[in-house]
Amino acid sequence: MKTVSAPYQFKGGIHPDYHKELAWKSAIERMPNPSELTVPMSQHLGAPAKVCVSPGDAVKKGSLIGEQNGFISASVHAPVSGTVKAVVQSCSATGRSCQAVVIESMDDGETEYFEPIVEWLHTHKERLRNRIGEAGIAGMGGAGFPTRVKLSPPHDKPIDTVILNGAECEPYLTSDYRVMLEHADKICIGAEIIQHILGAKTVRIAIEDNKPDAVRAMEKACAQERQGIEIDILPTGYPQGSEKQQIYNITGREVPRGGLPMDVGCVVENVGTSLAIYEAVVHGQPLIERVITVTGEAVERPANLLVPFGTSYRKLVEHCGGVRESVAKVISGGPMMGFAVGSLEIPTGKTTSGLVLLPSGCIQQFSSQACIGCGRCVDACPMGLVPSELSQFIEADDIEGAERIALMDCIECGSCAFVCPAHRPLVQHMRRGKTGVMARRAAADAQTRK
Amino acid sequence: MDSETIKFILTPFLWVGLTGLVIGVSLALAAKYMAVREDPRIAQVTELLPGANCGGCGFAGCAEYAKAIVVDNADITLCAPGGAACVDSIAAFMGVSAGSVEKMTALVMCCGDDESAERRFSYNGINDCAAADALAGGDKGCTYGCLGYGSCARVCPVNAIIIEKGLARVNKALCIACGKCIAVCPRKLIKLVPTAAPIHVLCNSKDKGADVKKVCSSGCIGCRLCTKFGDEGAFVMDGFLAHVDYSVPITREEVIEKCPSKCIRRN
Amino acid sequence: MKPENTSERFIVSSSPHIHEGSSVERIMLDVLIALTPALAAACYFFGFDALRLTAVCTATSIATEWLCRVMMRRNRSIGDLSAAVTGVLLALNLPPSLPTWMAVLGSIFAIGICKQIFGGLGYNVFNPALAARAFLLISFTGMMTSWSDSDWSATLTLNEGVIDIATGATPLGAIKDAVKAGREIPGFTLAGVARLFIGDTNGCLGETSVFALLIGAAYLLYRRVITWHIPAAYTATVVIFATVLYCVNPQTSVMPHIHLLSGGLVLGAFFMATDMVTSPVTKRGMLIFGVGCGVVTMVIRTVKTGAYPEGVSFAILFMNALTPLINRGCRNRVFGAKS
Amino acid sequence: MEYLLLIVSAVLVNNFVLSRFLGICPFLGVSKKLHTAMGMCGAVIFVMTVACAVTWCLQNFLLKPLELEFLQTLTFILVIASLVQLIDIAMKRFVPPLHAALGIFLPLITTNCAVLGAAVLNMKQGYGFVKSTLFGFSAALGFALALVIYTGLREKIDRADPPRCFQGVAIALVTAGLLSLAFMGFSGIVK
Structure with missing residues (x-):
């Protein structure tokens, strides 16, 4: 085990005010089970799970309530014991509507977990992958890509490096930080399970240099472990937590355009995912809860809560003492890439890393001003794009033109809109353009199939 | 006339004529021996175009535009100098139908303006319905209703759509039923209806009556009153949403009064 | 597009939800x-x-x-x-x-x-x-092109000792006149150079005082309103161009520092060429833009028959016209693209 | 040096489009996309060079000996138009790829007054054969430069948001005027 500074640094990026001090001192506390939970079937990327319970059924904590539906999908389990009250349509943070199971909770302390695999090092990799799959684990950094798929790269793409993403470059959020501080040893074991499954040579744990105590905690936890684990300290900045940028910083390899990390022999997993893998393998616990940071200038008592999925945002805010001042914006996730929500009646899920409540003074106000061509977005873009030009193309509905100048390489990190003095909604333009490109590609596909 | 004058007049004639002849013959020979076969329709469409070669259509000259029409099915309405007559002749030549039998008009199947339909949150972003719809499902309380950010109005080639109180309205007199607004609406609530049809159900919400009432005071609640008071078969229920069967002639217009949420309206 | 939060309703927008605060x-x-x-x-x-x-x-x-x-x-x-x-x-x-x-x-x-x-x-x-x-x-x-009477020409040195410069000319104008008439190019005493720097000379209102302009330019650079690329490329090109000319033919050209200090170069390089709307967005584009401005400026200034003694504004305008093409040709390398 | 000055003069100082205001039609018509503008530039350079060479021969070997200079305009138009046609046909037959790139612009050039302008100006200046051809080439180069720059601007103003009454050609002409203003700085550099 050794600790090094990441040898490379990607071009671009920004340095926002982090405001992490709001919540980073508060230790993870377990949120009491609410009386009723609405567990969405789509908490991950891909096809929603298929409901496999019906109203009136009794479920235990950990019982399967939604079956994995297709290859890119993840199963869903009951976060608490209780009775299924109904199957309803519920709204997710992104505004998509999906099926959800409403469970009336009943604290009987009973669980229905998987059989623990303590001797994981001597267990067949396929069995571990299946366990991760049946536990419904999806990337907990924000995108929610099913982890089982990520850990099953094709044979022609050997993985030599596992990167554990503990950068947490999103302002305000502290959940990964607290998890690293309090569960460092479990994360290490989780990382080793990933390493074992992929047969990777090294594990690199990436942490930004504004979290020195997390670095120390991870160092301590890893010290007694085997060789091949390395802690890479990244200079604080955004988007250090972005997969492609992180791989570049640590290994100097650039994920090719349109490619995936596995194309350069890397797999990046969030530290929270690593913890979930540990729990699923060693304790047999499916993914039914996670640490969520409830923070922001508009919340009374910022905290890091261990929350069972399906708890509504309103319950989280109430648990944290309610709102402090007139709240203008509620963000599910971090303020750079999270989703603003229109109401608090939204259930938490596997990708909810935080809930940030901001008063009107702290938020971005987009305007319809024209681009003044200052080029700051060009300097800020970590992908080497020209956001100003892209947005102008998209505004003029020249989607083809935008695609030609690498629209699809945009990672929607928001660095451009963060620095734009004209406060243009650049990311929204990019998304709109991407939707247009996707539609066109789908139409072209349909044409060729005809 | 003396011979000087004759010479003075004849020589230029002779020379220019000669030059023209040489050039003409060589061009004719060139055209014959170096001909390249192409779709004869291209030449014919080129004939139909005004031949101003103004490039206003975005193509490099009339021949190029004709080629685009024949080969790539380009839009035939791009030629400004040619005008409507040109469009008609090309339409006739290419066999593209110019108009359908029954005159249709686009209609926004929503009457929930800012007074009757509530908005769930304040939207802050680009003026585009699809973009607004992609953010937390759109700010309108009703997930079926018109968002009113005017994407349809912007694509309308004849400026027939206006946004009033957060609701798009089609001006029947101007609408040419081109269908561009229908394609661009993220909520798919603009439909082509017969221009002659007198009344319509201006609601698109398939939700139960109680849910509709929560978000909009002028949405169809599925009460079925119109099926009782209207003409036989003129109103058809699709779940909790009534709609007009335009093949049935309407005689009893008092349903307009009977509809409790007043979403049956004249257009 | 007007964000308002009149009732209890939250504001919903696309990410990012925070901003660095510039405007x-x-x-x-x-x-x-x-x-x-x-x-x-x-x-x-x-x-x-x-x-x-x-x-x-x-x-x-x-x-x-x-x-x-x-x-x-x-x-x-x-x-x-x-x-x-x-x-x-x-x-x-x-x-x-x-x-x-x-x-x-x-x-x-x-x-x-x-x-x-x-x-x-x-x-x-x-x-x-x-x-x-x-x-x-x-x-x-x-x-x-008619200037008020500054006695700046008193600081010029001429070998023949005859100061034959029309009153009410700018330094660049005087030089161009001399070149056109085939006369000797005036030299500048140290005091003359100092006056050019301070701004006690003929010229447009804002262009004469290089000293005052540089204070402002330093502020702009400090506030990161402008970057160094365009001014540096611009002035460096002018200096190199002038040096080469001077070395080749010292009789008909002036020292590079006179080119730097006279006319609207500093005003143009720091305040006009850096106009965000009409200059390129990438750093590479800015450098090309600056070099182009420099070359065109010097061509207009030094070609004997040219109609204008000063070329800064035309040079920048000309490069403004090229900006869309520069932007098009100078995009950054996309991350992960094959180089 | 003399030739260099001729080129600079024709390209920058007496730019055909921006100071002589010749060839405005294709300048406005084919400046919507850089790709097509490039094709037009190639075709114009080609045709103008050839046209200047041919018309010089015509003038000096036919019109002058016969004292028919007053037929200059007529014959030039005739010759240029047919020349373009001939080139078009020949190109289509023998170099289809070049025809695909340039050919579509050739019929447009027939009506490009810049070509005739170059030919007539040549005769006025009394250039020799080499100089005539060079003048044709550099004038076309100037046209190409103006067209390419203008196309860049045009692509930007296409995305701009002018008031309704200035949209389209109006704003394009205003831009052309301002571009012409920017080129004024070169005036006098070469006589």
Whole structure:
């Protein structure tokens, strides 16, 4: 085990005010089970799970309530014991509507977990992958890509490096930080399970240099472990937590355009995912809860809560003492890439890393001003794009033109809109353009199939 | 006339004529021996175009535009100098139908303006319905209703759509039923209806009556009153949403009064 | 597009939800602040005329902007201060003795024709102040090139000891006249150079005092309103060009530092060429832009038969026209692209 | 040096489009996309060079000996038009790829007054054969430069938001005027 500074640094990026001090001192506390939970079937990327319970059924904590539906999908389990009250349509943070199971909770302390695999090092990799799959684990950094798929790269793409993403470059959020501080040893074991499954040579744990105590905690936890684990300290900045940028910083390899990390022999997993893998393998616990940071200038008592999925945002805010001042914006996730929500009646899920409540003074106000061509977005873009030009193309509905100048390489990190003095909604333009490109590609596909 | 004058007049004639002849013959020979076969329709469409070669259509000259029409099915309405007559002749030549039998008009199947339909949150972003719809499902309380950010109005080639109180309205007199607004609406609530049809159900919400009432005071609640008071078969229920069967002639217009949420309206 | 939060409703927008706090107004304010030293120097050296022209240009620009927006039925944009910046910049590019009505005409041209017709700030393709200056220069060449009487020419040295320079010429004008007439090029004493630096010479209001301009430029660089790329590339090109010329033919050319200190080079390089709307967005593009400005400036300045002694504004205008092409050709390498 | 000055003069100082205001039609018509503008430039350079060479021969070997200079305009038009046609046909037959790139612009050039202008100016200046051809080439180069720059601007103003009454050709002409203003700086550099 050794600790090094990441040898490379990607071009671009920004340095926002982090405001992490709001919540980073508060230790993870377990949120009491609410009386009723609405567990969405789509908490991950891909096809929603298929409901496999019906109203009136009794479920235990950990019982399967939604079956994995297709290859890119993840199963869903009951976060608490209780009775299924109904199957309803519920709204997710992104505004998509999906099926959800409403469970009336009943604290009987009973669980229905998987059989623990303590001797994981001597267990067949396929069995571990299946366990991760049946536990419904999806990337907990924000995108929610099913982890089982990520850990099953094709044979022609050997993985030599596992990167554990503990950068947490999103302002305000502290959940990964607290998890690293309090569960460092479990994360290490989780990382080793990933390493074992992929047969990777090294594990690199990436942490930004504004979290020195997390670095120390991870160092301590890893010290007694085997060789091949390395802690890479990244200079604080955004988007250090972005997969492609992180791989570049640590290994100097650039994920090719349109490619995936596995194309350069890397797999990046969030530290929270690593913890979930540990729990699923060693304790047999499916993914039914996670640490969520409830923070922001508009919340009374910022905290890091261990929350069972399906708890509504309103319950989280109430648990944290309610709102402090007139709240203008509620963000599910971090303020750079999270989703603003229109109401608090939204259930938490596997990708909810935080809930940030901001008063009107702290938020971005987009305007319809024209681009003044200052080029700051060009300097800020970590992908080497020209956001100003892209947005102008998209505004003029020249989607083809935008695609030609690498629209699809945009990672929607928001660095451009963060620095734009004209406060243009650049990311929204990019998304709109991407939707247009996707539609066109789908139409072209349909044409060729005809 | 003396011979000087004759010479003075004849020589230029002779020379220019000669030059023209040489050039003409060589061009004719060139055209014959170096001909390249192409779709004869291209030449014919080129004939139909005004031949101003103004490039206003975005193509490099009339021949190029004709080629685009024949080969790539380009839009035939791009030629400004040619005008409507040109469009008609090309339409006739290419066999593209110019108009359908029954005159249709686009209609926004929503009457929930800012007074009757509530908005769930304040939207802050680009003026585009699809973009607004992609953010937390759109700010309108009703997930079926018109968002009113005017994407349809912007694509309308004849400026027939206006946004009033957060609701798009089609001006029947101007609408040419081109269908561009229908394609661009993220909520798919603009439909082509017969221009002659007198009344319509201006609601698109398939939700139960109680849910509709929560978000909009002028949405169809599925009460079925119109099926009782209207003409036989003129109103058809699709779940909790009534709609007009335009093949049935309407005689009893008092349903307009009977509809409790007043979403049956004249257009 | 108006975000309002009247009731209990939250604001929903696309990410990112936070902002670094910069704004167009702040940038324009910074430019105005940075122009203050030059303005003060102009008042000191040219007296009331400086105040008169600045006030007239600024007021007319703002009024024109307001009128255009009203006529176009668009949201008012005076608040973004860009019209004020254009007005001040135009005033600094005018000779002190210019009649007021010409300044008014120039301001209307700058805002009306060069900016608002295109849709306002951000859409214009040419720097409004410079285009207006070029417009005035071509339309009223006489008034635009008659200067007040500064005794700066006393500091010139001539081997023959005869100072044969028309009063009311700028240093560059004097040099060009000499070259055209085949006379000896005047040399500059140290005191003369110092006066060029301080700004006690003939020229447009804002361009003479290099010292004051550099103070403002330092502020702009400090506030990161501009980056070093365009000014550095511009001035470096001019210096290299002038050095080469001087080495090749010292009889008909002046030392590079005279080129740097005279005319509108500093004003142009730091305040006009760096105009965000009309200059490239990438760093590589900015360098090319700066080099292009430098070359064209020196071509206009030094070619014997050229009609104008000074080429900064035309050079920048010319490069403004090339900006879209530079932007097109100088995109950064996309992350992960094969190099 | 003399030739260099001729080139600079024709390209920058007496730019055909921006100071002589010749060839405005294709300048406005084919400046919407850089790709097509490039094709036009190639075709114009080609045709103007050839046309200047041919018309010089015509003038000096046919019209002058016969004292028919007053037929200059007529014959030039005739010759240029047919020349373009001939080139078009030949190109289509023998170099289809070049025809695909340039060919579509050739019929447009027939009506390009810049070509005739170059030919007539040549005769006025009394250039020799080499100089005539060079003048044709550099004038076309100037046209190409103006067209390419203008196309860049045009692509930007296409995305701009002018008031309704200035949209389209109006704003394009205003831009062309301002571009012409920018080129004024070169005036006098070469006589």
